[in-house]
Amino acid sequence: MSDAVVPAPASSEADILSALGSRSIVLVGMMGVGKSTIGRRMAARLRLPFVDADSEIEAAAGMTIPEIFERHGEPYFRDGEARVIARLLDGGPGVLATGGGAFMREETRRRIAAKAVSIWLKADPDVIMRRVRRRADRPLLQTADPEATVTRLLGEREPVYRNADLTIASRDVPHDRIVDECIEMLRAHLCGAAVSEQPSDVASAAR
Numbered sequence: 583m584s585d586a587v588v589p590a591p592a593s594s595e596a597d598i599l600s601a602l603g604s605r606s607i608v609l610v611g612m613m614g615v616g617k618s619t620i621g622r623r624m625a626a627r628l629r630l631p632f633v634d635a636d637s638e639i640e641a642a643a644g645m646t647i648p649e650i651f652e653r654h655g656e657p658y659f660r661d662g663e664a665r666v667i668a669r670l671l672d673g674g675p676g677v678l679a680t681g682g683g684a685f686m687r688e689e690t691r692r693r694i695a696a697k698a699v700s701i702w703l704k705a706d707p708d709v710i711m712r713r714v715r716r717r718a719d720r721p722l723l724q725t726a727d728p729e730a731t732v733t734r735l736l737g738e739r740e741p742v743y744r745n746a747d748l749t750i751a752s753r754d755v756p757h758d759r760i761v762d763e764c765i766e767m768l769r770a771h772l773c774g775a776a777v778s779e780q781p782s783d784v785a786s787a788a789r
């Protein structure tokens with residue numbers, strides 16, 4: 583038997599980290615799809631820092647998001663959001679969860695494409711509604727008919743979210759399963775590894 587040292591196969595996580603370099607992983611998608619929850623867990627798996635763009639905007643403004651909308655309006659919020667995301671992308675690598683409207687700005691999409699790999703967490707409208715109903719901290723949903731607002735926003739946004747590098751179906755399964763799928767897709771995207779066949783519920787939800 584040869585005593586040559588055979589290197590242990592690198593883990594998916596190590597492969598992803600070396601392929602990423604200074605780029606970040608950016609999660610995009612509608613409110614309530616789980617960008618922060620999944621992002622935090624993915625960052626822990628990859629041993630990368632996790633940053634939530636909404637929290638950074640609140641820290642930079644010294645106000646909550648509802649306060650920013652109320653005192654200054656949405657355009658002011660969007661400008662701050664674009665600036666904060668640009669700064670965070672310069673500090674990669676990391677995992678960055680963005681607010682649901684951030685990817686709608688072309689300049690932000692361009693920056694993300696240049697400095698990150700983007701993942702669209704895609705969820706069905708009923709899953710989104712069930713999740714956003716629990717909280718009242720989303721100014722865009724303080725309308726007479728939040729369900730209609732979600733439907734309208736999804737109609738406007740899904741064609742744009744589709745431009746993300748990768749799409750993962752966010753659904754009611756354990757978070758770690760979604761994280762596993764993200765890791766596997768990232769490895770395939772960045773390192774050319776084959777993705778094992780997705781379970782049929784994933785494939786249909788991602789269509």
Ligand code: S3P
Nearest residue numbers: 612613614636681682683720721
């Ligand atoms: C928004 C989503 C929110 C927050 C703001 C606007 C949007 O973030 O940025 O309320 O336009 O969809 P989450 O997607 O994290 O809820």
